[in-house]
Amino acid sequence: MAEENAIIRTQDLTKAYGSKVAVNHLNLDIKKGEIFGLLGPNGAGKTTTILMLLGLTEPTLGSAMIAGYDCTRDSMRVKRITGYLPDNVGFYADMTGRENLRFTARLNGVPEKEIDSRIDELLERVGMTWAGDQKTGTYSKGMRQRLGIADVLIKDPEVIIMDEPTLGLDPEGMREFLQLIKQLSIQDGRTVLVSSHQLYQIQQICDRVGIFVDGALAASGRIGDLGKQIASEGHYLLEVEAEPTDDRFLGFLSSLSGIRDISKEGDHFIISSSRDLRTEITAFLGTNHYTLLHLRQKGGDxxxxxxxxxxxxxxxxxxxxxxxxxxxxxxxxxxxxxxxx
Amino acid sequence: MQGLEVEGMEKAVSAAALKNDLQTSQTGGLEKNSRLLSEPEERERERKALRFHSMSALYRKEMADHISSKRFVIILAVMAALTVASVYGSMTGIRSELADSGSSMDLSNLFLRLYTTSGGSIPSYMSLIALIGPFIGIILGFDAINSERNSGTLNRLVAQPIYRDSIIIGKFLASATLIGVLVLCSGITVGTAGFLFSGIRPSGEAVMRVLIYLLYTVVYICFWQLMALLFSVFTRYAATSALLSIALWLFFAIFVGLLAGVIANGVYPVNTDYEQSVNMIHYYNLNLGLNRVSPYYLYSEASTLIMDPARSTMGYSYAQIIDAYTGFLKQGRSYLSLGQSLLLVWPHLVGLIALCFFAFETAYVGFMRQEVRGN
Missing domain, CATH: 1.10.287 (Helix Hairpins)
Structure with a gap:
């Protein structure tokens, strides 16, 4: 549907290391101006995908394009319009924050006259003006991430790619950092691709997500849509707690049709089923003098x-x-x- | 097979198109021609500008890095100590030689002896540089790539619009500049100090010899810098590449000489008088040839030839010796003229530069093929 304004597009993108396939026929369309979350467990091939998008490693098969430039053959143009915040970003420890930013600006051919004003502006924006003249060797993880954002922004990129940006941040730092990412998309209209395995955090800011498992995209779309999709496919997860918790209740639960699995977590039963069981359970509890303490249909998150x-x-x-x-x-x-x- | 055919056809088609273009440009006038050429040309120019931009930015940063680093202070201190010590040593050496031999001493090329004379327990400037020089090269190069990889700056760097080879070239050039400046400064200081304290006045030829010698020294130290850079591409930790570089240096400086002797003796034994009379020349040539594999030997031989023209008749092929001797006879001199010296040492320079290229190319190819990812 959004074929026309896709700024990042991969077609059958595949990368194999020997016999191990890291990325398997990945087809991805990311629209201009959205925040896309590439979610998956460690080792799913997220970083490899990002490396291919930046032309840092060659795909075995297929192609990737950013803003119409081929990521492998035209990687210089791609790198000029794409900012990359790597996993565990590092800076030259003996240089101050400003000096590090100045170096990146020069690499990108930012005119000398503009460099200083741009650095000031960006340091202000990421809230690092106070530490700009400290050596980056003294920075904390959170400070490095913020400086990383400034470093990415100094080339004024259209597309920003971040690899596990929230790893190792404390909750407060995380909240502010996510706010910052959100601004990049909403205020500046930049396209952001975030890879992460930290689902809850990323959920808050993404327009769309792609679930990436074993090198292939298992699903992609808006979070709400994905939730509905799961429900319509018959994946229900119910939390129930009732008083008294006896064998009869458990016997009833396991006699229900469509039950896939019942497990106990604390005082709750977790029931995985292929249909909605809530009516039947409440009816049973009501007629048999149980007290319902907790009932929650999980899903959608x-x-x-x-x-x-x-x-x-x-x-x-x-x-x-x-x-x-x-x-x-x-x-x-x-x-x-x-x-x- | 099919692919080849298609490629061939494409080539034929593009050749035809080119021909067409040429014809139209000839007939259609200049305007059309320039339009046809302008886009790729502009792209090329843009690429060059980009390459220059990013490389000069990296060069400046590397330079600043080196100069403000603690290790540079150490290098400076070592160079200064080396220079002062060798000036002192050579002056005492020359003085005692003068006192011993009196007026019978050969005073030609006295200026050069500032560099080649050892005095007291202090080795000559030349041997000190041959010993310490490689370490300076190694110090400037051993962590060029792997420390950046470990601190997570390399993947940030390669994500910028900079060609990968620019990274290696920029780093090499920055270190090479420093090496050049250091060697020239220290070399010229030796001459100047000698001149000021002893009044030995250099001839034009002597100055040329010193400059050429310093050029060889720069190339030699750059070779070690490149070797260290090469190791830093392929090893994960800076300590590993430093140790490998030093091991290689020890190998070249000490073991190649020993090995060459053993191997040459194995192939052409010279243990008895008879064997010596038959094999000596072959043994000698093989031994020398094997020794010349080592950049340390190449450099030492070349610098002796340049800086000690009166003494250096050791170690050349017959053709070279005859060449050089006919040179002597023509000019009626007892030492090699500058031209003759150069004739003998240019292969050494070529050899050293070839070794540099070998190290650089290997580092370059290795770095281009590596996948740079976090940690």
Whole structure:
């Protein structure tokens, strides 16, 4: 639908290291001006994808484009309009914050006359004016991240790519940092691609997310849409607590149809099912003189979405593996298990 | 097979197109021609400007880094101590030689002896530089790439619009400039101090010899800087690359000489009188050839030839010696003229530069192929 104004686009982007496929036929469309969250566990291929977008590593297959420039062949132009905040950003420890920024500005060919005023402005913006003349070796993690934002902005990029930017920040620093990222998109109209495995934090600021598992995109879209999608596919997760918690109640729960799994977490039962069970459970509790203490339908939040897609991708992989193995020793049981869904 | 055919066809097509362009430009006049050429030309210019921008920014930063670093203070102190000590040493050496031999001493090229004479327990300037020089090169290069990688600045750097080779070239040039300045300063200081304290006046030829010698020294130290840079590309920790560089230096300075002797003796034994009379020349040539693999030997040999023209008749092929001797005879002199010296040492310079290129190219290719990611 947004084919026309996609600023970052990958087509069948694939990267293999030997026989290990780090990124597998990734098709990504990121619209101009949005914040896109690339979410996935460690080792899912997020950093590799980013490296390919910046032309720092060559794709095995497929292509990536930023603003119409091919990321591999035209990487200089791409790097001129793209700011990159790497995971665990580092600065030259013997130079002050200002000197570090000045160096980046010169690398990008910012005119000498403009450099100082731009540095002042950016330091102010990230709230680092007070530390601009300190050596960066003395900076804390949070300060380095802020300076990193200033460093990215000094070239006035259209696209900003951040790799795990919130890692290691304290809650307060995290909140302010996310605010800063949000501003980049809303005030400046820049496109932001954030990769992370910290779902809750990123959820707050992303327009759209892509769930990235084992090198492939398991799902992408608005968070709300993803939640609905899961529900419509029959993934429900219910938290129930009732008094008394006896075997009869548990027996009733396991007798319900469509139950996939029941587990106990503290005093709650966590029931995973393929349909909405709330009416039946409340009816049962009411007629049998139980006291309902807690009932909550989970889902719709990122953690849940993530869990479901992650499980789905894992199951799919197992299926693939079993299909490859044919009728292997353990093959049948697993295929049947996942086919029940 | 198919791919090749297609490529070939494309080439043919583009050649035809080019021909067409040429014809139209000839017939259609200048305006069309310039329009056809302008876009790629502009792109090329833009690329060059970008390359220059980013490389000069990196060069300036590296330079500032070096100069403000503690290790530079150490290098300066070492160079200063080396210069002062060798001036003192050579002066005492020359003085005692004069006292011993009196008026019979050969006074030609006395100025050069400021660099080649050892005195008391202090080695000559030349041997001190041959010893300390590599360390200066290594200190300036051993953590060029890996320290940036470890501190997380390299992945930030490569994400800027800078060509990767510019990174290596910029770093090399910054260190090479410093090496050049240091060597020239210290070398000229030795001559000046000698002149001021002893009144030994240099001839034009002597000055030329000193400058050429200093040029060799710069190339030699740059080689060690490049070797250290090479190791810094391929090793993860700065300490590893420093140790590797020093190990290589020890190997070249000490073990190549020993090995060359052993190998040459194995191939052409010279243990008995008979063997010596038969094999000596082959043994000698092989030994020398093996020794010349070492940049340390190349440099030492070249600097002796340049700076000690009266003594240097050791270690050349027959052709070279005959060449040089006919040179002597023509000019009726007892030492090599500047031209003759240069004739003998230019292969050494070529060899040293080739070694530099080897180190640089390997570092370059390795760095271009590496994937730079966080941590």
């Amino acid at each position: 990122l953690d849940e979405i993530y869990r479901v897609y992650f499980e789905k991708a894992e199951e799919k992989e197992k299926e693939d593996r079993n299909a490859r193995l044919g009728s292997g020793r353990h093959g049948k049981g697993r295929v049947r298990g996942s086919a029940e869904k």
